Amino acid sequence: MPHSFEFKFTGNIHVHSMDRQAGIFIGERNSAVGWSAHGKANNVIGGISGKSNLLYENVLILNDPDLIDTPIDDRDIHMSIENEGKEKTSNFTVESVIVNSMQQNSLVSVGEGHVTGMDANEKSNEPHGSIYGNGNISLGNYNINNDQDVLDAIMEDQDIKIANVNKVE
Template identity: 70%
Template sequence: MNHSFEFKFAGNINVQSMERQSGIFIGEHNNAVGWSAHGKANNVIGEIGGHSNLLYQNVNILNDPDFIDTPIDDRDINISVENPGAEKTSNLTFESFNVNTMEQNAVVSIGEGHITGMDANEKVNQAQGGTYGNQNQSVCNLNVNNDNDLVDAIIEDADVKIASVKKVD
């Protein structure tokens, strides 16, 4: 097998925001096996980004009285197979890259990678989400979160994940 990999990176990596199940993979060989996302999110006001935002005298009420809330059963099977017999040549040259926002299950991958089946499970209730940036103001607001579920966010995630399976001749 002929394999050559040349990677030149002389600049900066700038990331402003990353959510759950997001990643940056840099290198000759990257494996991320078994990623997926399941969940429930209740947001009255989601995320605030930028600068000089003003939230003034708001009343945010989140009422989530579900009897059964978000049962998730994720039975994925994820397999990553590498074929070592292929000839590969990779030449990558970067000065820099900039990522403003990476949401759930987002990837920046540089180089050879096997990224399969990303996995994340959650339930989120937010009367007001995150505030990002500078010179943001939140003044005289009222946030109420009422989540009186009897059964809340049952998640059973019994995945089978196999990575770097080498082919045998």
């Protein structure tokens, strides 16, 4: 069936920071089925954003000698079914999109969106972590992370992800 769509984007897209499993969808039809993000991250300092950040006298030690580290079993089944419907008309205007920070499993969707199956498993060692903003100061740091697990972050994520999108008739 006919589908009429009028979309006006008059401004800008400003994104400061996006983390794992994050997305910005702008448009007539946005479909995301079966997203997956799995992993293990060892960050001694992590991410630093902004202006004029100062880290002073840092001693950062990360020791992660696992025997078995982050086994991931992710056997997903992804299906997307869309049922056509009657004629549909959509009109909208967006001046701008401003995103300051998107963390894990974050989404900005402008338009007709069908998002399913977002999936994120993570094990992270960050002795210092992330710093966001302007003019942050971190003085006299001493960070130690010692992760002595025999088995670490076992992830068994066996999903069946079905997206059935029914159009209005």
